[in-house]
Amino acid sequence: xxxxxxxxxxxxxxxxxxxxxxxxxxxxxxxxxxxxxxxxxxxxxxxxxxxxxxxxxxxxxxxxxxxxxxxxxxxxxxxxxxxxxxxxxxxxxxxxxxxxxxxxxxxxxxxxxxxxxxxxxxxxxxxxxxxxxxxxxxxxxxxxxxxxxxxxxxxxxxxxxxxxxxxxxxxxxxxxxxxxxxxxxxxxxxxxxxxxxxxxxxxxxxxxxxxxxxxxxxxxxxxxxxxxxxxxxxxxxxxxxxxxxxxxxxxxxxxxxxxxxxxxxxxxxxxxxxxxxxxxxxxxxxxxxxxxxxx
Amino acid sequence: xxxxxxxxxxxxxxxxxxxxxxxxxxxxxxxxxxxxxxxxxxxxxxxxxxxxxxxxxxxxxxxxxxxxxxxxxxxxxxxxxxxxxxxxxxxxxxxxxxxxxxxxxxxxxxxxxxxxxxxxxxxxxxxxxxxxxxxxxxxxxxxxxxxxxxxxxxxxxxxxxxxxxxxxxxxxxxxxxxxxxxxxxxxxxxxxxxxxxxxxxxxxxxxxxxxxxxxxxxxxxxxxxxxxxxxxxxxxxxxxxxxxxxxxxxxxxxxxxxxxxxxxxxxxxxxxxxxxxxxxxxxxxxxxxxxxxxxxxxxxxxxxxxxxxxxxxxxxxxxxxxxxxxxxxxxxxxxxxxxxxxxxxxxxxxxxxxxxxxxxxxxxxxxxxxxxxxxxxxxxxxxxxxxxxxxxxxxxxxxxxxxxxxxxxxxxxxxxxxxxxxxxxxxxxxxx
Numbered sequence: 130x131x132x133x134x135x136x137x138x139x140x141x142x143x144x145x146x147x148x149x150x151x152x153x154x155x156x157x158x159x160x161x162x163x164x165x166x167x168x169x170x171x172x173x174x175x176x177x178x179x180x181x182x183x184x185x186x187x188x189x190x191x192x193x194x195x196x197x198x199x200x201x202x203x204x205x206x207x208x209x210x211x212x213x214x215x216x217x218x219x220x221x222x223x224x225x226x227x228x229x230x231x232x233x234x235x236x237x238x239x240x241x242x243x244x245x246x247x248x249x250x251x252x253x254x255x256x257x258x259x260x261x262x263x264x265x266x267x268x269x270x271x272x273x274x275x276x277x278x279x280x281x282x283x284x285x286x287x288x289x290x291x292x293x294x295x296x297x298x299x300x301x302x303x304x305x306x307x308x309x310x311x312x313x314x315x316x317x318x319x320x321x322x323x324x325x326x327x328x329x330x331x332x333x334x335x336x337x338x339x340x341x342x343x344x345x346x347x348x349x350x351x352x353x354x355x356x357x358x359x360x361x362x363x364x365x366x367x368x369x370x371x372x373x374x375x376x377x378x379x380x381x382x383x384x385x386x387x388x389x390x391x392x393x394x395x396x397x398x399x400x401x402x403x404x405x406x407x408x409x410x411x412x413x414x415x416x417x418x419x420x421x422x423x424x
Numbered sequence: 425x426x427x428x429x430x431x432x433x434x435x436x437x438x439x440x441x442x443x444x445x446x447x448x449x450x451x452x453x454x455x456x457x458x459x460x461x462x463x464x465x466x467x468x469x470x471x472x473x474x475x476x477x478x479x480x481x482x483x484x485x486x487x488x489x490x491x492x493x494x495x496x497x498x499x500x501x502x503x504x505x506x507x508x509x510x511x512x513x514x515x516x517x518x519x520x521x522x523x524x525x526x527x528x529x530x531x532x533x534x535x536x537x538x539x540x541x542x543x544x545x546x547x548x549x550x551x552x553x554x555x556x557x558x559x560x561x562x563x564x565x566x567x568x569x570x571x572x573x574x575x576x577x578x579x580x581x582x583x584x585x586x587x588x589x590x591x592x593x594x595x596x597x598x599x600x601x602x603x604x605x606x607x608x609x610x611x612x613x614x615x616x617x618x619x620x621x622x623x624x625x626x627x628x629x630x631x632x633x634x635x636x637x638x639x640x641x642x643x644x645x646x647x648x649x650x651x652x653x654x655x656x657x658x659x660x661x662x663x664x665x666x667x668x669x670x671x672x673x674x675x676x677x678x679x680x681x682x683x684x685x686x687x688x689x690x691x692x693x694x695x696x697x698x699x700x701x702x703x704x705x706x707x708x709x710x711x712x713x714x715x716x717x718x719x720x721x722x723x724x725x726x727x728x729x730x731x732x733x734x735x736x737x738x739x740x741x742x743x744x745x746x747x748x749x750x751x752x753x754x755x756x757x758x759x760x761x762x763x764x765x766x767x768x769x770x771x772x773x774x775x776x777x778x779x780x781x782x783x784x785x786x787x788x789x790x791x792x793x794x795x796x797x798x799x800x801x802x803x804x805x806x807x808x809x810x811x812x813x814x815x816x817x818x819x820x821x822x823x824x825x826x827x828x829x830x831x832x833x834x835x836x837x838x839x840x841x842x843x844x845x846x847x848x849x850x851x852x853x854x855x856x
Contacts, residue, residue, distance in 0.1 A: 132645065139641040146638060246475065247692050248662045250699035254669050256677035265645075267673040339638050341700045342665030346473070350636055385642035391605040391632040393642075 134263035136386035137379060142270035144358075144378025145277035146335045150351065151358035151370040152284065153328030157204075159301045159365030160321035162222070163212055166229040168329055169355075170236040171207075172348030175200045175333025177244050183251050189338055190272065197330040204326025205319050207232070213318070233349065240345045248342045273335045280328065281371055287324075288367070297321055301365070354381070354394065357401045362412050369413030376400065376412075455769040461502040462770055463528045464489065464757060465554070467521060467545055468536040469512035473635065473660065476692050478507065481536045481559065483737040483744055484754035487730035488761075488795070495796035498761045501770060506531070510541040517541035518548065525552045532770050533760045535559070535753040539580065539608035546573060553773040555763075557756025559749035561611050568822045572776055574759075576752030576814050577715045578826030578848070580611030583685060585854045586829040586846050587612065587656050588619035590713050591683045593844070596654035600629040600647045600680075602667070609658035612685070616656060619854040628652050635663050644671040647680075654681040661696035664688070669700040679705055686714025686832055686840075689743040694838040706834040715748025716830035716845050717814045723793030727754055727813045742839030746832050748814065755812035759783060762798040762810060782810045783817040826852075 154168050175196040182192040211232065215225050257268040266274070288294040299307040300317045308314050336351055337343045358377045362369025377397045384396035405411070466485050470478035485505035492503045508524040510517035525531060525548065534556035537545045542560035549556050550570045558565070558573065561580035565573070578586075591599050601616060603609040610632065620627050629650040633643055644667060647655065659667065664684075672679050679701060689712055697706055718724065724745070731741035744750055760775070762782045767775035782798075789809040792798040801808045809816070817825040829846035 132649065135645050136642050139639065139645070142641070143639055248665065248696040250665065250696065252699060253702060254673050254700075256673055258673060258676070265674065267641075267670075269673070270641075336638060340636075340662075340666050341669035342662045342696045344662060346636070351638060354638075382639075382642045385633075385640075386646065389632055390640075390643045391634055393634060393637065 131263045132386050133383075135265050136382045138264040138266050139270075140379030140382035141375065142266055142274055142339070142378070143382055144375035145270075145274040146332060146339055147351075147355055147358050147378050148281065148371050148374035149277050149328050149335055150332035150355040151362070151374045152281065152367045153325035153332065154355055155359045155362065155365055155367050155370040156284075156321055156328070157325040158359070159367070160297065160318055160325075161208065161212070161216075163216070164222075164226050164229070165212070166226060166352065167207065167233040167236060168229075169348035169350075169352030170233040170240075171200050171204060171326065171329045172333035172336065172351065173240060173345055174203065174236060174348075175330030176337035176343055176347050177240055177249075178330065179334035179337060180244075180249050180251065189251055189334065190276070193276070193331050193334040193338075196334045197327040200330025200333065201323045201326035204329060205322045208322040209319065237345050237349065244345070246345060248344045249337075250342045251337060254338075254341060269338050273338065276331070276335070280331065284324070284328075284367060293317070293320060354397060357398060360411060361401050361404055363410055366411065366413040369411055372412055376404075455767065455774050456771050458501070458530050458532075458770050460530055461504050462498060462533070463504055463506045463531045465506050465508045465524060465528065465531055465534040465549075465556075466536050467508045467510055467524075467534055467549070467556075468538055469540070470507050470509040472511045472513060474512035474538075474540060476661075476690055477512070477536075477538055478509065480690060480740070480744060480747075480750055481538070481753055482507065483731060483734075483740060484727075484750045485535060485757060486736055487727065487734055488754050488757035490734060491726075491730060492757075492761055492795050495799055498764050498770060498799075499768075501530075503757075503761070508534075508536075510536075510538075510545055512538075512540040514541050514544045518544050521545050521548050525549070525554070530770065532764075532772055533757060535756055538749075539611060540606060546570065553776070555760055555772050555776045555779060557753055557760070559753060561608060563611060563614070566822065566824060570823075572772065574756060574779065574819065574823045574825075576755055576817060576825050577748040578829070578851075579824070580608065581615035581855060582826060582848075582851050583714065583829070584612030584615030584617075585619035585851045586615075586713050587683050587685075588616050588623055588625065589829075589846050589851060589854070590711060590831050590844070591654055591656060592620075592623040592625050593846075594654070594681070594683075594711065596652075596681060596683070597625045598628050598651075598653045599625060599656050599683075600631070600650050600652035600654075601627055601656045602629075602631045602633060602643070602647065602659070603657070604635050604659040604663050605632045606635065608687075612658060615851075615855055619851075622854050633659070633663070633667070635660055637663075637666070640667040640670045641674060643667065644674050647671065648675050652680060654683060657682050657684045659684075661688075661690070661693040664693065665696040665700035668697060668705070672701050679709060681709045681711070683711045683713060686712045686747045686830075687749070688712055689747050689832060689834070689840045691740055691743065691838055694743065694834060703836055707836055710834060711843075712832040712834070712840070713829060713846070714832070715752075715814065715826075716828035716842075716848075717748065717751060719746070719842055721793065721811075721813075721815075723812045726794050727751065742835070742837065746840035746842065751813040755810070755814055755817070758795045758798065758812060759810055759817070761795050762792075762802065762808065765799055765802050780819060782808065783819065785809050785816070
């Protein structure tokens with residue numbers, strides 16, 4: 130029983146990191162219909178920006194916020210000056226995916242040029258732990274869960290209670306109709322990519338805090354469970370991505386606790402496949418989301 | 425008609441020439457020659473997660489070639505190290521090694537061919553008739569009939585048994601095994617699980633973990649619950665750092681003693697673990713077990729001095745000089761180079777038959793520990809026995825030469841110190 134509850138706690142902590150990345154990924158896809166594989170490398174960039182700041186005495190949590198903004202700016206530029214022109218020229222979706230894969234590799238190697246290939250670390254973690262019955266989390270895990278919760282709530286409020294949020298949803302739903310209603314969809318796209326970039330950068334730092342030791346492949350390795358969470362939740366659906374992240378995180382930690390840990394990710398992906406067979410649009414997916422993914 | 429006659433004449437001439445060459449070979453009087461510098465293939469991962477191996481295996485090649493070239497080369501041929509990136513992945517290794525064999529001029533020696541890709545790279549290099557000293561530890565090569573294969577370090581199964589011997593010797597009778605899921609790490613498992621009960625020890629937990637996961641909290645919690653005296657561990661720097669940090673956080677800052685392989689005596693491993701759990705853990709609680717070699721011999725001193733003298737290897741000399749496989753690669757290059765001189769040719773299919781002559785003990789032979797001394801002795805008409813960094817090689821029928829084992833500890837600067845010896849005969853007995 131103790132191991133079960135501990136594993137669920139670790140799953141929530143892992144899910145919190147995945148959620149940061151997966152929600153940003155889902156917002157980006159929902160707005161632009163672009164499967165942006167560079168996202169993983171942008172997370173890595175966030176982790177290295179965090180390292181740069183922490184090495185200069187800035188606290189990891191402040192570094193998380195600053196790295197989020199830096200990656201957000203990169204993300205907007207990447208969309209505005211590379212992806213959006215490709216879309217305007219009618220480049221096929223598959224070709225755009227390949228461009229994002231290539232850009233991700235280039236960014237990874239640029240990071241290696243500046244930071245080197247060896248493993249990096251933000252330093253020793255606090256040994257402080259929090260207990261709630263058998264539930265056990267480290268101080269870093271608790272902080273990341275809290276930050277994720279706050280950011281998810283903020284995103285929820287932004288999307289549902291603000292004019293910008295409503296404009297984002299309208300643009301994601303039907304760009305042409307949104308334009309005809311007077312919404313500046315280019316500006317809304319920029320805001321969406323800024324938001325998703327912020328989450329991406331924050332996820333990079335949170336992931337680097339969690340792994341303690343990381344290198345240039347950090348984001349690329351993490352991209353798969355993150356996409357799995359986004360797809361599981363219904364790609365383009367931020368709330369689905371949150372739930373998907375929790376499912377993926379908890380499933381992999383339970384697998385590590387009760388089976389051969391070597392297969393921890395296999396279990397998570399098996400659940401993903403089964404879920405999609407049962408519910409092809411994902412947990413929160415709509416027919417709209419499926420259509421957008423297919424076009 | 426004249427063209428036909430010319431062709432016929434050419435064919436007859438070519439056939440006669442081939443016949444003469446064949447006759448020459450059978451009588452041992454004619455040997456082929458090569459021109460230009462010789463290439464030593466360092467077949468190892470230079471990209472990907474195991475890229476550090478490439479750097480670590482290039483180092484012994486660099487210092488061996490420095491010394492060979494400073495001594496005038498091998499029969500006048502300069503020697504160069506050529507990186508052949510096997511990426512640590514068998515699917516990439518096959519085309520990359522095949523291409524290197526086909527396109528590298530005078531590809532006459534190879535080192536590396538580590539465990540991750542050895543199953544595919546070893547047959548390729550052997551079929552190309554290139555003698556090679558492999559650093560792989562796969563037990564599947566403990567018995568083989570590959571003519572060009574040589575291994576100077578024990579198999580991974582023997583290493584695993586040596587881990588058990590050292591753990592029990594330190595009083596760690598209840599151990600948890602945590603190995604990363606790669607072929608090199610898991611190769612230690614059979615020997616370890618066979619030896620531990622024979623030594624009166626118990627294995628409270630045996631886990632295989634994936635590399636570079638975001639968190640190992642659940643795995644660490646399982647190990648903590650098993651209450652082992654020590655961890656017997658195999659993992660890359662990043663995986664080790666993450667696991668230990670998770671363990672420390674979940675266990676009120678307390679870490680278990682660790683027995684791992686000397687393969688971890690690397691700057692990356694030291695740096696990653698130091699940053700995540702502190703240097704004191706590395707210096708006080710970690711034992712690194714691997715091939716033993718006497719670190720007071722002239723051969724070792726020459727090797728270490730050369731590592732320190734080369735600007736490309738200087739920074740890693742402290743740890744690297746204590747690790748068996750790179751030392752075996754260095755010895756291997758010297759042995760192959762001296763075999764070339766004995767054979768009078770640099771061509772692998774010819775000098776290969778003299779490799780065992782270089783290391784065999786012979787009455788009246790001059791014992792040499794480096795290329796320059798060996799070449800000079802041969803030039804003076806003496807017979808030689810090469811006794812290198814790893815000591816006297818005793819190759820069995822499969823060209824494997826294992827020996828004693830040793831335990832090392834890290835110093836605070838990442839260098840290594842040998843702290844104990846493990847009897848090789850005891851290890852082999854535990855495997856039997």
